[in-house]
Amino acid sequence: MADKQATVYIIDQGRSMGEKHSGRDESDLEYGMRYVWDKITTTLLASRATWAVGVVGLRTDETDNPLKDEDGYEHISIMQPLGPMKMPQLRQLQETIKINKTEIGDAVSAIIIAIEMIMAFTRNAKGEPLKFARKIVLMTNGRGPIDGDDIDEIVKKLNDDGIELVVV
Numbered sequence: 001m002a003d004k005q006a007t008v009y010i011i012d013q014g015r016s017m018g019e020k021h022s023g024r025d026e027s028d029l030e031y032g033m034r035y036v037w038d039k040i041t042t043t044l045l046a047s048r049a050t051w052a053v054g055v056v057g058l059r060t061d062e063t064d065n066p067l068k069d070e071d072g073y074e075h076i077s078i079m080q081p082l083g084p085m086k087m088p089q090l091r092q093l094q095e096t097i098k099i100n101k102t103e104i105g106d107a108v109s110a111i112i113i114a115i116e117m118i119m120a121f122t123r124n125a126k127g128e129p130l131k132f133a134r135k136i137v138l139m140t141n142g143r144g145p146i147d148g149d150d151i152d153e154i155v156k157k158l159n160d161d162g163i164e165l166v167v168v
Contacts, residue, residue, distance in 0.1 A: 004050040004132045006082060006122050007043070008114040009036050010107070011097055012140035014059030018099040021141070028141040029099055035168055036139055037094075044085055054082030054117050055093060059105035059144050065113050072147060075105035076113060082121045106147045107140060111154060111165070118163060134163040 017029040024031055043051050056065070057077040064077040080093055114136045122132040136158075158165055 004052075004122075004130065005043075005048075005135070006052045006054075006118050006132050007039075007135045007137065008054040008056060008082060008117050009040070010056045010058050010110045010114055010136065010138045010140075011036065011079075012058045012105075012107070012138075012144060013097065013100045014103050014105060014144050015099065015101055016103060016143040017059075017141055019141075027099065029097075032139040032141075032168055033097065036137070039137070040085065040090065040093075044087065044090055049084050051084065052082050052121060053080065053085045054078070054114070054121075055080035055097075056110050056114055056117070057097070057100075058107060058110045058138075058140065059100060059102055061100045061102050066116070067109075067113060072106055072109045073113070075102050076110050078113070078117070082117045103144060106145055107138060108147055108151065108154065111136060111138065115154075115157060115161070115163060119161060129161070134161065135166065136163060137166045137168060139168045 018027045043053055057079045060075055060077040062077055063074050067073040118134050122130050
């Protein structure tokens, strides 16, 4: 594994994430966030300046991303730009990640935004890729819309750029 890591967590915050399933006493969001908080906290506690974390909100009420003016990128928000994370940023994230009212927001579009974040962060000034372990973690209950039109191209991009995709 590379000494440098760039991980973007895509967190589905759509209305359906507030539902409880499989006999649990916690919502799908709360259940999935246990995994995400564990991973982010592990990264934070390692205190490695070369381990970068970013967070993208999916199915958010607002839209805040570089592609917001293009069709299909609505209701996706960058909640934490990719970079080293400190405890105050973690606390702020814990307060802002919550169930939203919308059911709109495409998971594939959120993956594209995460790819762009990772590639911008892990290239040198000449645009050449640096040695990084690259990962995207998509945490969702799978109940939101997914536009699979360009999925083959996205899979090729993930493979070509060495980005691991984990779906939770």
